[in-house]
Amino acid sequence: MASVGITPLSAIDWGAPWLEPWRVLGEPLAQRVTATAEPVHAVLQSAVGARLPVGFAPQSELPAGTAYEQHIWDTGRVPTRDNLHDFFNGLVWSQFPQTKRRLNQLQAQALATQGVRAARGPLRDALTVFDENGALLSAPAPLWHALRARDWQRLFVTLRPLWAQAHLILFGHALLEKLVYPRKPMVAHVLQAQNAINKIATWEGWLCAAMEADAWADKPFAPLPVLGVPGWWPANADPGFYADAQVFRPLRATQADARR
Structure with a gap:
């Protein structure tokens, strides 16, 4: 997380009111990543992965040309980068696992029907906006x-x-x-x-x-x-x-x- 151009997890202000529902779980995980330099996917997997319908994996597991949502649905593995975006995604998976799985299911169903297009279409667009x-x-x-x-x-x-x-x-x-x-x-x-x-x-x-x-x-x-x-x-x-x-x-x- 110390790579040039990447905001470190230590920048998170866990006292911010919007983070109150996420702090109990998120703060110690962010501190662990910062202190140990472990990959984000490994920290998430060891802390919460066993009780979720998916696991967290390195971004390198996502094959070139494969849609992210389709890969998650097919494999049950969430490709995860070492950045704030994917760290927070992991936290949301941990607190809303069935909702995230439902979002993923609807995305995968739309992809199966419509294929990968330049424009997502109304349903996939709405799901992505909310996600x-x-x-x-x-x-x-x-x-x-x-x-x-x-x-x-x-x-x-x-x-x-x-x-x-x-x-x-x-x-x-x-x-x-x-x-x-x-x-x-x-x-x-x-x-x-x-x-x-x-x-x-x-x-x-x-x-x-x-x-x-x-x-x-x-x-x-x-x-x-x-x-x-x-x-x-x-x-x-x-x-x-x-x-x-x-x-x-x-x-x-x-x-x-x-x-x-």
């Missing part, structure tokens, strides 16, 4: 109404006290990787979860059961600038934080018409 950049949010209805309307002032300022009743967990491993160096424009693609869910085991069972190809092809997600979440970034205590229209963009007229 890389997704999040789950359980929240009171007024927050969801404001989020879907992209009424940012109402969502984050007027209704701010309601966030104490919300539960948000980041699922996308690319999003977790990007947030090692947080920037205001970072956006999650959020799926509405059942109310009152606050344990990963419960999220896992619900999400895996809810993942149906017909519904997911339409991308049932809402964009959420994650550093706007109350308590997740000190600067958002100032209501003026949300006045940045380059980040907190209003719903376009065509989008509003489509919602009617």
